[in-house]
Amino acid sequence: MTSRLACAAGPLTGREWREKEMSERMGDSTRRRFLEGFGLGAAALSVAAEGAQTSRMPGQPLSGEAQAPASNPSSIMAIAAHPGDAFFAMGATVALQVHLGGQGVFLSLSLGEKGSARIAPAQYGLLQREASERAAHALGARVEFLKYLDGEIPLTEEAKLAVCDSIRKHRPSIIVTHWRGSWHKDHQACYRIVNDAVFYAGLPALARERPAHEVRKLFFADNWEDAEGFTPDTYLDISPVFDKWMEACAAFPMWRGENGFRYNDYYGSLAVGRGCLGGYKYAVALMSPAEQLTRRVQGL
Numbered sequence: 001m002t003s004r005l006a007c008a009a010g011p012l013t014g015r016e017w018r019e020k021e022m023s024e025r026m027g028d029s030t031r032r033r034f035l036e037g038f039g040l041g042a043a044a045l046s047v048a049a050e051g052a053q054t055s056r057m058p059g060q061p062l063s064g065e066a067q068a069p070a071s072n073p074s075s076i077m078a079i080a081a082h083p084g085d086a087f088f089a090m091g092a093t094v095a096l097q098v099h100l101g102g103q104g105v106f107l108s109l110s111l112g113e114k115g116s117a118r119i120a121p122a123q124y125g126l127l128q129r130e131a132s133e134r135a136a137h138a139l140g141a142r143v144e145f146l147k148y149l150d151g152e153i154p155l156t157e158e159a160k161l162a163v164c165d166s167i168r169k170h171r172p173s174i175i176v177t178h179w180r181g182s183w184h185k186d187h188q189a190c191y192r193i194v195n196d197a198v199f200y201a202g203l204p205a206l207a208r209e210r211p212a213h214e215v216r217k218l219f220f221a222d223n224w225e226d227a228e229g230f231t232p233d234t235y236l237d238i239s240p241v242f243d244k245w246m247e248a249c250a251a252f253p254m255w256r257g258e259n260g261f262r263y264n265d266y267y268g269s270l271a272v273g274r275g276c277l278g279g280y281k282y283a284v285a286l287m288s289p290a291e292q293l294t295r296r297v298q299g300l
């Protein structure tokens with residue numbers, strides 16, 4: 001099944017009408033830049049997504065249109081408080097962008113070294129670092145760490161500027177990070193740090209070692225610890241990378257529930273559930289900042 005965009009033989013949908021009207025007023029390249037400026041990839045111009053199944057019940061109002069991948073895959077950076085969050089909650093999103101031809105970077109603000117009740121932090125931190133490096137390699141991405149202690153990630157200007165510098169170094173188009181509605185203080189801090197770091201990274205007048213870089217889109221990940229007020233607005237088809245991502249996550253000692261939570265069962269079945277809602281075999285659900293969803297239209 002495809003979205004309404006595929007049924008171009010019939011009367012024009014509102015969106016097709018707007019695009020036709022826009023085409024008549026702008027050259028194609030101008031129009032492309034215009035749409036990209038509002039967060040719509042080049043592929044949104046006229047192509048319906050392949051492989052999207054309908055997830056709508058009879059009589060239910062239409063939801064958003066399915067879009068094929070952008071023809072210019074975007075580089076992405078996942079910024080998390082702990083390596084497990086980076087790879088389990090954000091890893092499939094990064095893996096998909098890499099699969100599509102983009103660059104992927106994982107940045108963990110700590111090693112998550114206090115996550116085991118049996119293994120001392122110094123040793124567990126090493127295991128976490130090794131697992132992250134193996135998982136990143138398996139996904140064709142890079143991983144870096146900041147120096148903060150697990151459970152003690154500071155909400156400071158120093159931390160915000162450190163993340164700003166990392167963003168300026170890797171220059172991602174997209175960042176995925178924690179949603180603020182978390183019980184975990186490190187996750188809450190990460191949300192605040194990343195939001196301000198994105199702002200700092202894009203400020204040309206803020207002099208750092210590297211020049212300013214503007215991040216095009218920010219997304220919040222679907223994380224079992226950040227569930228309060230998490231409202232997905234984007235379903236990403238991760239079917240092509242699901243197996244590879246699950247195998248990469250298995251590098252972590254805690255993946256199979258060794259520390260008390262069955263990450264493999266949770267995130268594996270979450271991908272199935274989100275896939276049902278999104279119309280794909282496997283999907284991750286993402287949430288956008290409210291202002292990113294603003295649409296500017298001249299008719300509905």
Ligand SMILES: [Zn+2]
Nearest residue numbers: 081082085184
């Ligand atoms: Zn965490």
